[in-house]
Structure formats: C-alpha cells, structure tokens
Amino acid sequence: xxxxxxxxxxxxxxxxxxxxxxxxxxxxxxxxxxxxxxxxxxxxxxxxxxxxxxxxxxxxxxxxxxxxxxxxxxxxxxxxxxxxxxxxxxxxxxxxxxxxxxxxxxxxxxxxxxxxxxxxxxxxxxxxxxxxxxxxxxxxxxxxxxxxxxxxxxxxxxxxxxxxxxxxxxxxxxxxxxxxxxxxxxxxxxxxxxxxxxxxxxxxxxxxxxxxxxxxxxxxxxxxxxxxxxxxxxxxxxxxx
Amino acid sequence: xxxxxxxxxxxxxxxxxxxxxxxxxxxxxxxxxxxxxxxxxxxxxxxxxxxxxxxxxxxxxxxxxxxxxxxxxxxxxxxxxxxxxxxxxxxxxxxxxxxxxxxxxxxxxxxxxxxxxxxxxxxxxxxxxxxxxxxxxxxxxxxxxxxxxxxxxxxxxxxxxxxxxxxxxxxxxxxxxxxxxxxxxxxxxxxxxxxxxxxxxxxxxxxxxxxxxxxxxxxxxxxxxxxxxxxxxxxxxxxxx
DNA sequence: CGCCAGGTTGATTTCGCTCAAGCAATGTGG
DNA sequence: CCACATTGCTTGAGCGAAATCAACCTGGCG
Numbered sequence: 138x139x140x141x142x143x144x145x146x147x148x149x150x151x152x153x154x155x156x157x158x159x160x161x162x163x164x165x166x167x168x169x170x171x172x173x174x175x176x177x178x179x180x181x182x183x184x185x186x187x188x189x190x191x192x193x194x195x196x197x198x199x200x201x202x203x204x205x206x207x208x209x210x211x212x213x214x215x216x217x218x219x220x221x222x223x224x225x226x227x228x229x230x231x232x233x234x235x236x237x238x239x240x241x242x243x244x245x246x247x248x249x250x251x252x253x254x255x256x257x258x259x260x261x262x263x264x265x266x267x268x269x270x271x272x273x274x275x276x277x278x279x280x281x282x283x284x285x286x287x288x289x290x291x292x293x294x295x296x297x298x299x300x301x302x303x304x305x306x307x308x309x310x311x312x313x314x315x316x317x318x319x320x321x322x323x324x325x326x327x328x329x330x331x332x333x334x335x336x337x338x339x340x341x342x343x344x345x346x347x348x349x350x351x352x353x354x355x356x357x358x359x360x361x362x363x364x365x366x367x368x369x370x371x372x373x374x375x376x377x378x
Numbered sequence: 379x380x381x382x383x384x385x386x387x388x389x390x391x392x393x394x395x396x397x398x399x400x401x402x403x404x405x406x407x408x409x410x411x412x413x414x415x416x417x418x419x420x421x422x423x424x425x426x427x428x429x430x431x432x433x434x435x436x437x438x439x440x441x442x443x444x445x446x447x448x449x450x451x452x453x454x455x456x457x458x459x460x461x462x463x464x465x466x467x468x469x470x471x472x473x474x475x476x477x478x479x480x481x482x483x484x485x486x487x488x489x490x491x492x493x494x495x496x497x498x499x500x501x502x503x504x505x506x507x508x509x510x511x512x513x514x515x516x517x518x519x520x521x522x523x524x525x526x527x528x529x530x531x532x533x534x535x536x537x538x539x540x541x542x543x544x545x546x547x548x549x550x551x552x553x554x555x556x557x558x559x560x561x562x563x564x565x566x567x568x569x570x571x572x573x574x575x576x577x578x579x580x581x582x583x584x585x586x587x588x589x590x591x592x593x594x595x596x597x598x599x600x601x602x603x604x605x606x607x608x609x610x611x612x613x614x615x616x617x618x619x
Numbered sequence: 620c621g622c623c624a625g626g627t628t629g630a631t632t633t634c635g636c637t638c639a640a641g642c643a644a645t646g647t648g649g
Numbered sequence: 650c651c652a653c654a655t656t657g658c659t660t661g662a663g664c665g666a667a668a669t670c671a672a673c674c675t676g677g678c679g
Contacts, residue, residue: 208615211530213529230511230515273515273518277468285446285454287573288454288528292634324657334635340635340660342659374448374449533666565627566626574668
C-alpha cells in the first residue's frame, strides 16, 4: 500500500535501480499521484535541444536516444537511456535549455515530473539532492572517460568497446562462451557514437567479420570469442600498441 | 578582519570566484586555519592518477594541468586549472581514487583541505553542497560539449577553438583589433588536448601561418584577425561545411 | 662542450572521408 | 497487385588528412 488512491505506475525494481529509490513510500506515492505517464512510439521526441526545461522524465521501460546536432544538422547519438534512467535532470537544475534531444528508439513508458514537484522533493528530502549529485558525478566520470577514449583509441578499438558495452544490456550468452547481441540502434547511430561515418563503420564490421571476430546480419550479431574482442580494445588502442 | 589569529592566505577575489564564496567569513577563517598551503614549482605533482583521495586542492595562483594516461603511457592533457579552481572534488565525493593526475605547469600556490574539514563544512553549510553540485553540472556540460566537438569538428577547427579558449585567460589585446597570446603549455600538450600528434599540430600551425591566420614564434602567438579564426571554427567543422 | 627536451620538417603509409552506385526491405499510392 | 519512392546498409574508387618514422634544429643547462 505505498499509495492511497492511485496505483503505483512503475514496478518497484525499476525505481530501486534509479535516483528515486531514496524517496520514502509516501513521497513516491505523492510523486506518482502528480505525475503523468504515457507510452511513446519509436520516433517520438521526448524533448528537443534548445527547448526550455519543464521537469524531468523517468523511463519505466523502453529505450531513448540522447542526441546532439552540430551546425550542419548532423546528429550525434551521445548516449542511450533505458529503464530506470532519468532524463533532463541537468537542465532542470541549471534552469537552462535542453542541451540535447531525446528521441524514443523503442516503445517506451515514460513518466514526467514537473519542476514544482521536484523542487518540493529537493526541499523535503536532502538525501535526494545528494543522490542527484552522485548521478552527476557518475555521468561526469563516464563522459570524461569517453572523451579520453575517443582521443586515444582507434576506431576499431572504439567499436569493439561499444560492442562490449552494448553486450551488458542487449547481449545474451551464446554457444561455447560466445555471445549474441541485438543492436538496439541503427548503424548510423552506432557510427556517430564512436565518431566515424557510417561507411567506415560498415567497413570495420566487414573487416572484423573476415577476421572471424564477429558475425553480423542485420541487427543480429554473434561474437564467438569475447576474449579476442577485449584484446582488440587494448591492442588497437593505437597502432603501435 | 575575517579571521582571528591566522592571516587569510588567499586574496578575497580569488575565493569569491570559486566554490568557496558561499562560506561565511567564520567558516572561511576556520577553513584556512586548518589548511596547509604551499608553493609548487613546474613539474611537481599535486596528485597522481590512481592514488587515494585525501581531500581537495584549491589553486590560489598559478597553473595546473590535469592529465590522464592511456595504456601505453601517453599522457593526454584533459584540461587546465588555474587560480580559483578546485581540484579533486570528484574523487573526494565519490570516495574513489583520482581519475587523473595534476601536474604543476607554472609556479603555483595551492592549498589543501582535508576530508575531515570538508565533511564538516558539507554538514554545516547546505549551500556549499549545492555549490559543488553546480560545479559538477558545469563540468559535465563542458566535457559533453567537448566530446561532441571532438567527434564532429576537424582538427583545424579544434585548434582554432583552443586558441580562442586560451585567449580568454592568456591573451591580451594587440594592434588593430588583433590579439596576442602566450601559450601556457607545450605544443605536445596542446596537441593532446585536441587529440592529434604533435607533428600534425606543427603542420596545422605552419599551414595557418602561411594563410596569414596566425603568426607564431615559440610560445608567443599573434592573431591579426580574430574574426577569421572564429569563422575557421564554424567553417571547417567538417570538410563539407 | 655535449646532452637533452621541445619543436619542426620531410617522406611515406595508413586510415577514414567523400562521392557515387547498388541492394534489400519496407512502405505507399494508384 | 504493381510501380515507385524511401530508408538502412553496403561496396567501390579516389582523395585528403593525419599518423608514423626518421632526421634535424634549437635553446637551455649540466
């Protein structure tokens, strides 16, 4: 009975894995009382770069891509957000416009929490503020690591690393210790994530396939030997490695 | 008379431009009572990547380079820190090891605040916690922007941009609306900041010099027309731009 | 003086981009 | 149901950009 009249619209484990787990049952109930959740279809925008922030979005289920556009309109997929992720907390706290767009990539259920509700929470629950700070610090560490990798690693290494990262959420065990993987995003998006053109990624994939590192068909991939992929990340970090 | 017995070891304007400006005079005084400050010479390490955090460092004057090493021992200059900057707040808050090394690049005066003192402050002054969060959010926005630029901009654009950034702190007005600039760091460090080899940077500089965009001798640079440099950033963001 | 780190230059190779074409799957309007 | 765009992906050819390897210069400094 976490909530009085309204049903709790998110499973508990999704909340427990998020920033929101520090809220008391009462706070959670009143939060979801005032929230408005809905389903999104792929292609829908949750919010757009440059728009004014009105609150934060919480992903209950699904997949959202966070993109930035450059001056020529090329979009770069900055990161993926999935269940238990909170979007837009940054521009909410800095009171500035969104720095990126959020586009739904897979059917999703997303809740929206308004600024008013959030400010109330921040005021009532100091632990919640700390939790958000921890989140910011974690994000900061991740982005800085990625910047370093983008600067120092070869394209091959970056792609191999992307595969290993995607494995965590979208991979399953295959045969003989290998893994199977369903790409959640298009080739173009993968390419932009590692900072290359789609054609180059295509060639990298073919090259790796010819070497037996990988076997790809459409969005389905098989990695027979994860060890070799891991080596790839460290070996080809730069050419002389 | 901000402090009782001990003298305030930092000028007020340096503190006012930093996170620490939210502290009360009393808190500041007691902070600097328990601090230990010292001068550093170029080449000295403030802390090293991987070491356990023992507190944060506050730069009163000077210049510090924040570096990361990759698997092959190549160092990448991630960012510069100068007066009013606080170093090591991240690993202090996450209680983890330093993610980067801090090396003194120009003679500096740096204060050290121990974890104990900081925890006391965080407990006594909630505004201080918020200030640190704002700092983390600002850093996050900066790094994400840089990652995007590194992925989408050409080397020329990245270098032109670096010049414009360095101008803010190390440039002075020249003649006819131009600017003069003293590079605070070596060519190798500049190269690593924009993710190229030193040789390539050398060539970029020569090329730009031949085009009259730039005139460099040692660590001294003259940019006759800042407008053209700004255009360079947007024009050569990618080849087709 | 010799040494060394920082910087430049040249020759060569490798890598990734551009431009262009083609292909398969999907959708759409007549 | 077919003709036709559209989208996502791949491939090829050629080019340009940056890395590599190597030599050499320069100014400080023991």
